[in-house]
Each structure stands twice: as C-alpha cells, then as structure tokens.
Amino acid sequence: MDGGIQKSIVNDIPSIEFSDRIHQILIRDMDNIVILKLLGHNIGYSVLQNKIYSLWKPSLPLYLMDIENGYFLAKF
Numbered sequence: 560m561d562g563g564i565q566k567s568i569v570n571d572i573p574s575i576e577f578s579d580r581i582h583q584i585l586i587r588d589m590d591n592i593v594i595l596k597l598l599g600h601n602i603g604y605s606v607l608q609n610k611i612y613s614l615w616k617p618s619l620p621l622y623l624m625d626i627e628n629g630y631f632l633a634k635f
Contacts, residue, residue, distance in 0.1 A: 591635040594626075601629055 563581040567574045577585065597607070604625045611621060611633070622634040 588634075593633045593635070595631040595633055597629055597631075604631070607631060 563578045565576045565578075567576070595607075602610075604623065608621075608623050611617075611623070615621075617635065619635070624632040624634075626632050
C-alpha cells in the first residue's frame with residue numbers, strides 16, 4: 560500500500576509510522592481483545608485456557624494465543 564507506511568531511523572533505531580488508514584486496518588479487530596499477564600506464576604497455555612473456561616464460562620469460543628514472556632492474548 561503506497562504511502563501507508565513510512566520507515567525512518569530515529570536515534571539509530573528503526574521506526575515505522577502508519578497512516579490513519581493503515582492504523583484503522585490494524586486495530587479494527589482489536590475491540591474484543593485482552594492482553595493477559597500472569598503475575599507470580601508461569602503456567603502453560605492449556606492450563607490457562609482451562610482455567611479461563613472454568614472461571615469465565617464464555618458463551619462463545621475464546622481464542623487464546625501465547626505471545627511469549629508470560630503474556631497471552633485473548634480474543635472474545
């Protein structure tokens with residue numbers, strides 16, 4: 560997409576800026592997403608998924624993604 564992304568170097572660090580149009584495309588499905596960080600314990604993906612289903616009892620499928628370093632992304 561021409562003109563939608565601008566790459567540059569700021570203080571020797573690569574930087575990417577998105578146009579408003581590209582930004583809207585990137586965030587349009589983020590309305591129903593929660594980022595989870597578990598404090599104190601590291602547990603696995605399946606243990607967290609089972610715990611979420613037992614506590615929250617979602618009526619629709621819940622999508623869970625391990626995004627590393629103890630963070631998970633949950634999409635409702």
